[in-house]
Amino acid sequence: MPEAPDPARSANPGPFRLADLSQTAPTRFRVTPDEAQRARIAEALDLSGLRKVLFEGAIKPLGKRGWRLEGRLGATVIQPCIATLAPVTTRIDTDVQRTFLPPDLLDEPEPGSEVEMPEDDTTEALGEMIDPTPVMIEALALAAPDYPRAPDAPKMEAEARPPGAAPIREEETKPFAGLAGLKQQLEKGEDEDG
Secondary structure: OOOOOOOOOOOOOOOEEHHHOOOOOOEEEEEOOOHHHHHHHHHHOOOOEEEEEEEEEEEEEEOOOEEEEEEEEEEEEEEEOOOOOOEEEEEEEEEEEEEEEOHHHOOOOOOOOOOOOOOOOOEEEOOOEEOHHHHHHHHHHHHOOOOOOOOOOOOOOOOOOOOOOOOOOHHHHOOOOOHHHHHHHHHHHHHHHO
16 A cells, blocks of 8 residues: 655656665655646547546665555546447546566566466566656556446347347357256266166
């Protein structure tokens, strides 16, 4: 959980050069985009509107070579309902964490090789600066609903099939649904044999 903001540093949105970060104490930040910045962020994230955005927290040293950004993001996003296109307002309040490590400490895959997605997607390569604003925008994109729905929106059902074909029943889409019946038949057969 981020520490309480320091009023002396509360207006500093970054970016922070690594040389300017304290090696012993957290460097606090507070990002509050103005109306024009919020409009650009909303457009980039395909939102209808964005208001009351506040991202604050601290950047702390992590050992001798890494840094940890911990913050709290609060925002109100407005998106079109997926069913009616009516505006849907969602309040977002979420904790955000990022770890910045030198590239030589990260497991970088060979170009063109196949790799699994890492479980920890909060670790990034350390550059010359740490900027809370792109972290805020990414966190906002991840926290905004993928399919916003107005409370009074009708339930949507979709069906895709070739002309003249019978609709697929829900049971047919579950490949293991018939196994329970098969198991009962096998058990019943064993009981009769035994």
